[in-house]
Amino acid sequence: MKILVCITNVPDTTAKISFTDNNTKLNKAGVQYIIGPYDDYALARAVELKEKLGGSITVLNVGEAESDPQIRKALAIGADDAVRVNAEPTDSYFTATQIAAIAKEGGYDLILMGRESIDFNSGVVHGLVGEMLGIPSFSPVMKLDIEGTTAKFAREIEGGKEFLEAPLPLVLGCQEPIAEWKIPNMRGIMTARTKPLKVVEPIAVGDMATLGQYTLPAPKGACKMIPADQAETLISLLKTEAKVL
């Protein structure tokens, strides 16, 4: 079983977002970076599948050198080797093209990633990669087992879930509760240092979409507090003032 796990290097979910350079760059001061939480679920399930079925896990990141600590963490959690495509991932099509190129070379049975990155929240890279490779893609996958060359999995749908079976290879966008996040142990951290991390340059993609300026939402006005003993007035305020009822 050869598994490719794609991870993103993103600001922690609690990070305060602000911008610098005339609102063209994220202000990275004081921002802690993490493996994308959804990608972390994908990685955790990959490690469990490898323990059960044998095989190998390659971790792939499209990102600049600042991704390396997160890639090392993924290696410490249980990936065997890593590839970093040295480019800032600002467009889904560009990012998917890089992943598809690496995936094609490696001949993986399973390509796992998070359902979406938590910086851009697009949720389209798995579909793009699947189509670029000419193989099926599904998301968001919340349960995954492999039997021989068949994947048996559950996908969240509106108001519930759907159970599916499909032949490998597949691209899956993952989310909880597919597995529990794994914390690297000391042995993992030690061995991660010497596991191979290959850095490759991106392949050229025509200009599809270019990021311009960032903006922050307008600040929220003060919260109107209603005394508990007059809670009922909330309903009339929602009708007459907020006009949402």
Next chain:
Amino acid sequence: MVLIFVELDNGSIKKTSLEAVAYGAAVAKATGTTATALAIGTADAAELAKTGAYGATKILHANAAELANENAMAYASVLAAAVKNENAEVVILPKSGLCDAMGARAAAKLGASIVSGVTELPDVSNGFKVTRSIYTGKAFATVDVKGAVKILGIKKNAIEAVEGAGSATVEAFMPALNNGDFVAKVTGQEKASGELSLTEADIIVSGGRGMKGPDNWQPLLDLASALGAATGCSKPVSDLDWRPHHEHIGQTGIKVAPNLYIACGISGAIQHLAGVNSSKVIVAINKDPEAPFFKAADYGIVGDVFDILPRLTKAVKDAK
């Protein structure tokens, strides 16, 4: 030409899809062209023609037994065929799991730009610039979209859909289906019936750990039912299995954008707020006056949810 995909739910066009039609029609108007809708699955002609009231001149209807399940791969093939057939330059999809998946695969088939999470109409005065939500609603970015075909996934409330008078011509559209799109077998489905969808709902009543246990949800459900609202919950609540996982709202759950979001006994962790910050009006009810939710809310009540919820339900019923 602008092509808009509309999602069907048991033969009815979803509200977010009608918004997408209005959005597509506005883009068509700004670029001096027409808007065509595309629906896949079973629906009657009168329902489909409704897209005309939101600005579509024509609606393509693809219907076949094989398309009864929401199969994103097959839907993407139909969408890509429609784009080619109609020479569409801009494709609009509402933001949803199905639409993200089919939009992505169609983009790869067509070599098209794809931008998801769009929050406003594009600026077409010089190129094609859109504003999109990033960092789970914590910020926005402008994107210059450059592909010959541009696929946009639009967020709920990106435009106010006003129903007009027109009616769209319904045209059958059935491209050849690819066997490769049907390799996956659906072996089962678990779906709560009759539930309002969180992504479509105009009002959401949501509960957190302050509800103190799975058996205490009735007052919240009563208020939701009086308001015609969908129900959601915070991450700890779904982690504890007090409520089903598909109700989890937040950064790693469903992102919602209702007109009214009522948070009951939710402290307002930043990860939860990220999933609700696109709501128009937020109400927080919490016994802790220091709960961070009050900083993100428009209206707040400090008090016991079990005292306040039944009184709000009664006030809603009395006002009817």
